[in-house]
Amino acid sequence: MARVKRAVNAHKKRRVILERASGYRGQRSRLYRKAKEQVTHSLVYSYRDRRKRKGDFRRLWIQRINAAARQNGMTYNRFIQGLGLAGVQVDRRMLAELAVNEPATFVSLVETAKKALPSDVNAPKSAA
Structure with missing residues (x-):
């Protein structure tokens, strides 16, 4: 060898x-x-x-959405719930982008979420 x-x-x-x-x-x-x-x-x-960066960005987006939602009289939790009930499929990244750069569009999404939420918080979900 x-x-x-x-x-x-x-x-x-x-x-x-x-x-x-x-x-x-x-x-x-x-x-x-x-x-x-x-x-x-x-x-x-x-x-x-x-x-870890992926989770960090998700947390950042949620903070931004929460801040913008609270400026419009909603919490993050209720906002996301309302969007789900309204059938709006926009991810958190885009919601955060809208909250920062296009507040008028974000306000319209908040209004959509408010309309979709039941007036009684404890009401059962309708069968969809």
């Missing part, structure tokens, strides 16, 4: 790790072992936070 010389592959592997670690502070950007640990952790954080 032929002898395998690892110098080129080993140097490439280390160079790739150190390139990814450029910009880190201290030893984490200069020493291979520390850089490798930090790059591994960074990849874990990136993976986790790409998923």
Whole structure:
């Protein structure tokens, strides 16, 4: 079996790790072992936070919708319930966008939700 010389592959592997670690502070950007640990952790954080970002944006949209709905005399909960009963299928991202950039359109959606809600809060839902 032929002898395998690892110098080129080993140097490439280390160079790739150190390139990814450029910009880190201290030893984490200069020493291979520390850089490798930090790059591994960074990849874990990136993976986790790409998923977390989706929830963060949803929370932001809900806060914006709630604030705009309260300015129009409704809570977020009742607003979403009213939209559901009215059959309006607009997602939270678009509702938040309308609340910020097109308040007049949002007000019309609030009115639609108010009309769809029963006057008696405890009334049973109609069979649809």
